[in-house]
Amino acid sequence: MLQENPAEQKRHKKLIVIWSVTFLILFPVLIALGLLMRLNQGEVFKIDPGTFYALMTLHGLGMAGVLFSFSWAALFYLIGTRYIKLNIGLGYLVYLLVLIGTVGLVIASLIGKFAAGWYLLYPLPFKGVSWTGWSTGLTIVSLIILGVAWLLGSLHVVYALAKEYGSFSNLMGWQYLGKTEPEKELPSIVLITTASLVPAILSFIVGAVFLIMNLMQHFEASLTFDPLLLKNMVFFFGHTLVNVTMYCCVAWVYVLLPEFTKRDWKVNKVVVYSWNGTFIFIMFAYFHHLYMDFVQPVSLHYAGQIASYMSSIPATVVTMFGLIVQVYHAKIKWSIIPMAFLLGMAGWAIGGFAAVVDSTMSINKILHNTLWVPAHFHTYMLLGVVLFILGFLFYLAHNNKEERDAVKPGLGFWTFVFGASGFLLMFYLGGMKSVPRRYADYTGIDIGNVHETGALLAKTAGGFVIIVLIGLLIMYGSLFSKLLKASK
Numbered sequence: 317m318l319q320e321n322p323a324e325q326k327r328h329k330k331l332i333v334i335w336s337v338t339f340l341i342l343f344p345v346l347i348a349l350g351l352l353m354r355l356n357q358g359e360v361f362k363i364d365p366g367t368f369y370a371l372m373t374l375h376g377l378g379m380a381g382v383l384f385s386f387s388w389a390a391l392f393y394l395i396g397t398r399y400i401k402l403n404i405g406l407g408y409l410v411y412l413l414v415l416i417g418t419v420g421l422v423i424a425s426l427i428g429k430f431a432a433g434w435y436l437l438y439p440l441p442f443k444g445v446s447w448t449g450w451s452t453g454l455t456i457v458s459l460i461i462l463g464v465a466w467l468l469g470s471l472h473v474v475y476a477l478a479k480e481y482g483s484f485s486n487l488m489g490w491q492y493l494g495k496t497e498p499e500k501e502l503p504s505i506v507l508i509t510t511a512s513l514v515p516a517i518l519s520f521i522v523g524a525v526f527l528i529m530n531l532m533q534h535f536e537a538s539l540t541f542d543p544l545l546l547k548n549m550v551f552f553f554g555h556t557l558v559n560v561t562m563y564c565c566v567a568w569v570y571v572l573l574p575e576f577t578k579r580d581w582k583v584n585k586v587v588v589y590s591w592n593g594t595f596i597f598i599m600f601a602y603f604h605h606l607y608m609d610f611v612q613p614v615s616l617h618y619a620g621q622i623a624s625y626m627s628s629i630p631a632t633v634v635t636m637f638g639l640i641v642q643v644y645h646a647k648i649k650w651s652i653i654p655m656a657f658l659l660g661m662a663g664w665a666i667g668g669f670a671a672v673v674d675s676t677m678s679i680n681k682i683l684h685n686t687l688w689v690p691a692h693f694h695t696y697m698l699l700g701v702v703l704f705i706l707g708f709l710f711y712l713a714h715n716n717k718e719e720r721d722a723v724k725p726g727l728g729f730w731t732f733v734f735g736a737s738g739f740l741l742m743f744y745l746g747g748m749k750s751v752p753r754r755y756a757d758y759t760g761i762d763i764g765n766v767h768e769t770g771a772l773l774a775k776t777a778g779g780f781v782i783i784v785l786i787g788l789l790i791m792y793g794s795l796f797s798k799l800l801k802a803s804k
């Protein structure tokens with residue numbers, strides 16, 4: 317445990333409050349882009365397709381980037397104030413780079429109309445494009461800046477942890493696998509952070525190579541690359557990033573929930589085995605995105621299915637079991653913080669289950685590229701990661717146990733959960749009715765009643781999104797001022 321140093325703690329708090337306020341501003345703006353897309357699909361108004369795809373690109377990149385950045389920042393705060401000394405100057409540098417990268421993406425998509433989607437599916441950014449050439453270059457450079465920020469931040473945390481705990485094997489908890497008890501206890505947040513950030517670091521490096529290849533072609537149009545290789549690279553990067561975001565949040569729930577249940581949530585052999593499994597398999601699960609690519613070796617399709625199951629099921633089952641042990645008959649005061657963590661775990665389990673269903677080849681043949689896909693990842697992002705973040709923010713905004721126990725999940729919280737559930741349900745129903753994903757609208761689909769069903773579900777989803785925004789606004793009422801006060 318770190319020795320208390322009030323000045324250092326204060327600097328950490330200031331930085332995390334800056335991150336928090338930035339998150340609280342960007343998040344509803346990105347939701348508003350989603351609302352515009354849903355209302356366009358619902359034919360409430362008409363946006364031209366070029367603008368729709370620019371909004372979709374900014375929304376996808378923005379949400380994934382903002383949520384990962386914040387989940388890293390929260391880990392940086394918790395680890396840096398409780399376990400080891402971290403370099404706060406580097407924390408500010410990461411923030412600055414993320415901000416610059418984000419501004420670049422906003423300019424590229426809103427002014428330059430860059431619209432290739434988050435995955436920049438090669439050679440899409442260079443062939444028959446509807447957007448300005450400079451916006452392709454700016455998007456690539458902005459993503460490189462974001463990648464450098466995340467790489468620096470993740471390397472710093474893992475390096476500092478390895479220095480404190482001795483070695484990589486110690487960070488992964490291998491000392492728990494022997495017959496004797498380890499001499500030094502390994503906090504669960506350290507194990508999960510390592511199991512998350514090391515694969516993330518590898519994915520950032522692959523992502524950087526992918527982006528540099530794209531940048532080279534941007535400047536030298538005669539260059540071409542193997543599209544299959546680039547598709548593998550971008551999905552390794554993107555899939556890992558989104559998964560790791562969830563695991564970073566789970567890491568802090570392992571630390572903060574016990575403060576409410578008054579029960580330890582410690583590392584043991586089973587926890588070590590499950591997170592080591594996640595560490596390995598998370599890197600191969602992305603193959604399930606390429607089932608439809610007939611040129612991909614078939615063995616990798618099988619590997620993708622096995623890795624999808626192995627990367628998610630053990631860690632989820634062990635965590636859910638741990639969660640039940642935490643809350644069963646615990647004398648817990650159900651303030652907004654443990655409630656957000658509990659429902660966040662449910663969102664993770666439900667979205668994760670829907671993802672595993674979709675990663676099953678025989679089912680993927682039917683659900684591939686339908687709205688089932690955004691349904692599952694929006695579930696564990698919106699009702700998983702975002703609930704964990706809200707729980708963390710309420711924790712941060714209140715300074716002591718009494719205050720934290722007193723802040724009840726009120727109208728704003730339940731409005732948010734209700735709106736988000738309805739919004740997600742419309743995606744799932746769309747998937748079950750074969751409504752395709754990434755369609756600006758469904759007017760051109762002349763198969764059965766897919767057009768009418770898709771539009772109706774989208775319009776209804778738009779209503780639920782407005783409820784989500786109202787819920788957030790109500791919560792913001794107290795959250796903003798409390799957060800700012802807590803940083804003083």
Ligand code: HEM
Nearest residue numbers: 347350351353354376379380433434697698753754755781
């Ligand atoms: C209430 C909040 C949200 C709304 C209204 C919303 C709305 C949408 C819509 C309408 C789409 C396009 C779906 C399609 O037809 O394919 C979409 C795609 C997407 N959303 Fe969201 N979303 C929300 C929250 C989130 C969150 C929390 C994340 C976090 C990662 C996220 C990440 C994405 C991504 C990555 C895509 C795919 C973009 C692409 O295919 O290039 N969204 N969202």
